[in-house]
Amino acid sequence: MSLRAARLLTPRNVGRLSRSSPSKIHAPSTPQLISSFSTAEPETTGTTRMNLFTAINEGMRTAMQTDPTAITFGEDVAFGGVFRCSVGLREEFGSSRVFNTPLCEQGIAGFGIGYAAMGGTAIAEIQFADYIFPAFDQLVNEAAKFRYRSGNQWNCGGLTVRTPCGAVGHGGHYHSQSPEAYFTHTPGLKVVMPRGPVDAKGLLLASIRSPDPVIFMEPKVLYRAAVDDVPDEDYEVELGKGEIMRSGTDVTIVGWGGQLRVLEKACDLAEQNGISCELIDLKTLAPWDIELVTESVMKTGKLVVSHEAPLTGGFAAEISSTIQEECFLSLEAPVQRVCGADTPFPLVFEKFYVPDDLKNFEAIKKVMNY
Template structure:
């Protein structure tokens, strides 16, 4: 057992898989000698050499498109895009090809690649470095979308993603890259994709979140416990394929749902959760489902980012609202 941060757990997962399977190749901008701008690939270049830890040109579509070819020819590419906002140039490759290759060749070709990138706000970064684009990926059939919220899951989910036979978008909450240090088992283990986690059990209201927002929900739950409100916190972990059974079970139990995400509200993944919950559980609900999210605006420059991001105060207000309904 080692005490690791999320970014160290990511690095550890890459190291474990590269050590076990020489088909696993890391590629991206500055992932080599520099060890990645967040150090997620630190030391791997020295350990595995330039043909397994590949510094590429600054070329996001190139990174993903090349990874598709590498995956088709038997490798397991793990591509890093430096920041959330720079995944956009790679959307065509990801949506038109990676996501569809298996289906449009009816299984002749598969595309087992992982696209990792740090996402989300809260680190006083420049514009285009704070995006939460999960909805685009979840909306694209053929992709899997994974968002860890803690070091243990980051490692286990990344190993599972690398071994997965389908393309996985792996979004790392950069705001808490180094915020938590946690016990992480050494060596090989997986956290199965498609399984949500009950981060905290409760009875009055279900707070459903992923990535950095799980912590905000946990803080909210702490604060509300003193007021006698019992919050259940669900960490979705895999947005696609989503563990609807676990989400719905919690919603049925509490009868009240608050969904929290950083992405803009309209058509964010919270909208899908709200739709599903009312489709399946209308008569169990004690209140409307409320979304606490980023606003439907571009992510603001960092002087206003705390005004934009959900926090325990906003989440707490939503909880009080559903309790009072």
């Protein structure tokens, strides 16, 4: 990128003050909206039926319409992206606000940090979460610490990094990983993962407008599989708040992102066998809704946590440890973690690797029979 182009992209040239300025545009205050894998019925005057990647597209469009400094960039973003999440945005907002970058994840993150540090809103895309690791130093050592090291004199809170994650059925070990736990270990970063289109739009808008940098992970298997009636209005889903997808009394089941599809099937199997499951979607992993999960486990006395990422050091371990500390006298069985194996993600053996509904059903039966 030329020096002249870089100057044109500075926030000063698109009429916005610093991110902490009172003139910052805020979304209308709306209640938290609920979605599931079945058709959602949010309270709104108008909805459009769309899948998850279209909801992501709509979220970015809304952000760019309400914030003149918002830009989106990444590998192939100008062409719509490999999953079509940015399709049509360059035509609407121009090539100075929607543009391709070199194939350099470290550069994408570094550019986003610099632009956000100048008061702009940077929506960066890492094409696959598996390739976010070259940008790891920029994200955990620069973006996460920028506010802290300055004593809150400056920040890069305008940075949101979107990235597709998780198994897709044929991705192999370089296009299937779920690296959320690496980032939840980093103070200064928020980590978000939606399960459906209604949440995807609302959580993305909340992330883009958050005063802190956000890693926004999108389960690629849901891009076309999850469909909802998404509100046409500008709304946000509060970060740090989970949701009870179904109420129950016998066992608490916790998950996030694409794993909720699997857990709903496991809960169906359990309920066919007379087991009442309370299913919780965390939505945000950093910070996660400790109070919601704690209250549920205090009621049921049992907990199963499931995610696609490997078992060792996975985020389920953090949840298990916290619940053991908070609910020790209420637990009636050891907390069960149903996760991916501690191996590189396989290709032909993917069905043996992923924690499917049957593996989760076995864990549910184990805590019930303990």
